[in-house]
């Protein structure tokens with residue numbers, strides 16, 4: 001895994017000469033499940049560009065409850081907006097699926113952002129996609145069943161883990177992603193298991209039938225995939241007149 005040929009979408013968009021100039025300031029690190037990379041309220045010290053790891057951004061209530069509001073894999077980055085804006089984190093960033101991620105210190109990232117118009121365009125597209133996803137998922141949470149949403153979530157993770165069928169995912173974590181009580185997540189998992197779509201073992205949900213999950217998942221997945229294709233294919237630079 002080399003910085004000159006990253007899997008991460010944002011890094012892959014950067015002009016080769018700009019990426020090469022910052023190669024020494026990118027660190028590839030192995031992260032483990034549950035590792036907290038950023039606490040809310042803290043200054044953003046690093047920007048993360050996942051390769052095989054999946055990170056989750058969690059919103060915390062005053063009662064200490066956490067809902068994972070965003071999953072970030074190789075298609076995105078964490079801290080890419082905040083490092084150039086308020087420089088403050090508003091979400092708790094933790095590792096959902098262990099693996100590898102690139103990390104760059106925020107000051108170096110700001111230099112790179114300033115130097116690379118391709119990175120600015122990619123970050124702008126990433127923001128547009130996150131807004132599209134957030135809108136879709138507000139509708140999804142209001143309208144679609146927990147079982148449909150569980151299938152969508154498992155398929156989203158399956159894609160982000162590059163087709164890995166055994167997802168290191170507890171029912172507690174799934175409940176946090178879905179924003180439901182643990183008992184509700186347990187019931188949805190049990191129903192999918194009875195149908196033969198998935199199998200569970202301690203701390204792992206294994207996907208047995210991808211096609212069945214696709215049939216059961218809500219259509220929000222298709223809507224987000226359509227938005228991603230359109231946004232990524234748009235051939236404009238971020239500030240083109």
Ligand SMILES: [Zn+2]
Nearest residue numbers: 140144218220
């Ligand atoms: Zn939906």
